[in-house]
Amino acid sequence: MLALLFAAALQAAAPQPVDHDLVLSSVGRFAVFADRASLEREGEVVTIRALQVVEPGFEAGGRAYAGGWSNWRFDCAARTGDRLDFASLAEDGTEGPATPDATPPAPVSPGGDMGDLFDIACGEAAAEAEVVTSAAAAVSRGRALLAELDGPGSTD
Numbered sequence: 687m688l689a690l691l692f693a694a695a696l697q698a699a700a701p702q703p704v705d706h707d708l709v710l711s712s713v714g715r716f717a718v719f720a721d722r723a724s725l726e727r728e729g730e731v732v733t734i735r736a737l738q739v740v741e742p743g744f745e746a747g748g749r750a751y752a753g754g755w756s757n758w759r760f761d762c763a764a765r766t767g768d769r770l771d772f773a774s775l776a777e778d779g780t781e782g783p784a785t786p787d788a789t790p791p792a793p794v795s796p797g798g799d800m801g802d803l804f805d806i807a808c809g810e811a812a813a814e815a816e817v818v819t820s821a822a823a824a825v826s827r828g829r830a831l832l833a834e835l836d837g838p839g840s841t842d
Contacts, residue, residue: 708737708824710816712802713835716740716753717828719818720806730763732807737775737821738799739828741836750777752825755784758800759791762808766791767800775821 708719717739724735739753757770768791773784794804806815818824 706819706821706824708818708821709806710818710827710831711736711806712799713828713831714799716799717824717831718799718803719824719828720803722806724757725807730761732760732762733770734758734760734803734807736803737824737828739825739832741832742829746774751775752777752821753828755781756787757784758803758807760794760804760807761791762804765794765804767794767804768792769800775825779821 705723707722709722711718711720719737719739721735721737724733726733734757736756736758737753738756740751744751744753752775754772754774756772759768759770760766769787769789771784771786773782775781792800794801816827818827
């Protein structure tokens with residue numbers, strides 16, 4: 687009996703996999719995925735977490751990064767968006783710390799990272815959007831899409 691309790695305690699203490707429903711939002715300077723599993727709605731106000739993927743080789747302070755996570759708040763009726771914070775995502779999967787973003791909410795324009803995230807958060811995303819279920823898969827897919835932009839015919 688004690689062994690069963692100990693095993694249950696170990697399982698509860700072990701890191702649990704994080705379930706994501708990451709839908710590709712946009713590809714430009716970054717590849718951005720909205721995590722629909724994080725979506726919370728209170729009336730016309732929606733919060734959602736988004737993963738911003740950078741190209742391989744991105745370093746800051748001598749450390750390699752894959753991108754970062756941001757929490758967003760959208761007012762679907764007022765068509766405003768507010769990036770609440772940013773938490774880096776290192777190549778080894780380490781997150782954070784989160785840094786608050788004090789910029790006030792802004793009007794959402796069509797297109798661009800904020801506009802595309804707004805469409806997903808407020809329920810206007812295309813049904814055929816690409817979906818992955820882990821941050822590692824989003825980084826891999828996002829980097830492949832970024833490489834396609836920088837490939838032959840790129841105007842950078």
